[in-house]
Amino acid sequence: MFAKTIIIVPLFYFLSLLQISFLPHFSIFGITPNLIFVAVIFLAFFLPPWSVFSAFFGGFFLDIFSSYFFGFNVLILLGISLFIRLVLKRYVQVAF
Amino acid sequence: MKFTAAKRIAIFIIIGTAVILTLNFFQKEAKGFFYSSSQPFSKMFWQTGGKTADFFGSFLNARNLEKENKELNFKIQDLLFLQNSFQELEKENKHLREAMGIGLQKEFKLELAEIIGKEVNNDVILVDKGLGDGIAKGMPLITSQKVLIGNVVEIYQHYSRVLLISDKKSQLEVAISGRNAAGLLKGSGDFKVFIDLIPKESEIKEGDLVAFRGFLVGIVKGIKRIDVSPFQRAEVSPFFDISNLDKAFVVLNF
Numbered sequence: 464m465f466a467k468t469i470i471i472v473p474l475f476y477f478l479s480l481l482q483i484s485f486l487p488h489f490s491i492f493g494i495t496p497n498l499i500f501v502a503v504i505f506l507a508f509f510l511p512p513w514s515v516f517s518a519f520f521g522g523f524f525l526d527i528f529s530s531y532f533f534g535f536n537v538l539i540l541l542g543i544s545l546f547i548r549l550v551l552k553r554y555v556q557v558a559f
Numbered sequence: 560m561k562f563t564a565a566k567r568i569a570i571f572i573i574i575g576t577a578v579i580l581t582l583n584f585f586q587k588e589a590k591g592f593f594y595s596s597s598q599p600f601s602k603m604f605w606q607t608g609g610k611t612a613d614f615f616g617s618f619l620n621a622r623n624l625e626k627e628n629k630e631l632n633f634k635i636q637d638l639l640f641l642q643n644s645f646q647e648l649e650k651e652n653k654h655l656r657e658a659m660g661i662g663l664q665k666e667f668k669l670e671l672a673e674i675i676g677k678e679v680n681n682d683v684i685l686v687d688k689g690l691g692d693g694i695a696k697g698m699p700l701i702t703s704q705k706v707l708i709g710n711v712v713e714i715y716q717h718y719s720r721v722l723l724i725s726d727k728k729s730q731l732e733v734a735i736s737g738r739n740a741a742g743l744l745k746g747s748g749d750f751k752v753f754i755d756l757i758p759k760e761s762e763i764k765e766g767d768l769v770a771f772r773g774f775l776v777g778i779v780k781g782i783k784r785i786d787v788s789p790f791q792r793a794e795v796s797p798f799f800d801i802s803n804l805d806k807a808f809v810v811l812n813f
Contacts, residue, residue: 480597483676483685484604488612488802493749497679515568519575526579527593528685529678530713530720533582541572 471516478502479524499525503540507547518544591715594675598687601675605805612802629803636704636775636798643736643770669701669808670694672719677801682726682748684709684801688809689717699774699810706798707774708807719809724776725750725797733776735761735793736768742793744769744776750801752777754793759784761791769795 482498489495499521507514522537529536582589594601616625670693672686688694700708700721709729713720722729725746733744733754740761742754757763769776781794 480600480604482679484601485608485611487677488605488608490749490802493751495677495679499679512564515572519572523579525679527590528676530681530683533586533589534576534580537576537579541576 467513467516468520471513471520475499475502475517475520475524478521479528482525483528500540503544504547507544508551511548511551514544514548515541587715591718594685594715594718598675601685602673602687605673605675609802609805632798633704636706639768640705640775643768643775644773646737647773667810668812670811671806672700672809673806674801674804675718682709682723682729682746682750683712684721684723686719686721686807686809687717689715689719691716693811694719694809697813699813700807701774701810702799702804702807704798705774707771707776708799708801708804711809723750723799723801725752731771731776733769733771735763735779736770738763738767742790744771744795750797752795752797754779754795756790757793759789759791763791763793 478498482495486495486498503514503518503521506517518540519537522535522540523533525536525540526533613625670688672688672692674684675687676685677683678685686700694711694714696711696714698711700710702708707724709721709723709726711719712722723746724731724744725748727746727748729744729746731744732741734741735754735757738761740757740763742757744752744754746752754769763779763782765779765781767779769779775798777795777797779793780796783792783794785791
């Protein structure tokens, strides 16, 4: 858990800075892709044990740089990652 | 006592969410701390993003085209502002003759602010000036060409949030220059704006200039008239372009 936090916190902090300061320059028809959202979904699919931590810290950093209350994005991202986790666990089988 | 992975995750979620929700009581301090510590990186990313976008823009179009276009846009905005000022002055002159003169044209007291970020879901930007610099709620943010960008909605000690005119929450009463018409400028998100509640009797045309108390807003690019409605609606192409902007001015004596 400690190792995950050590990697995830700086990673999502960096992604949130990119999201608010770098990506607005590259909007297509006014729409900017949400890097944190993409990263959380990616981790939920390919690294399920990391999904909850990534959703938590990703949401936290999104909340910091938005005018919403603390917890808004945390709850949304946690909900999405838990849902993906549940679907993968119950309905998806990967054959090796 | 041993915890299973699921239990550990549940405990983490409960404690983590409780801690984060508690942070709402210290929202200004917590956000202020993160903005302060992130400022150098945010500024660097914002400037690098602007330069990279410029580079790719010019690379895709043609050499120097982007720069030339920007300069021409500035010139057009300057000229439009002059045109607007002349029209206003003409009206003012008439009133002055009647009222035997009034005070000099109001000069603006400005504070230079750097843009350091934009919110993900809203048309809201963050600038590096706040309470400590004399910024107050409602003050407008403009470019050097007197183009209105938005107004301050939330203030921290050294930072402020600016609601762009294109945000869905933004509403301003604007005038259409030379037409004696007014309407309510509303944002529709994604840097798009329109004017609502323009009386049907007002004759407006594409290319008309939209202004807000002497500041430029944009140009009318499309008009929608509905027979049953007493009002008409106009799509507006705003002058500000956030991707090419890293500095702006807060009007302190508005």
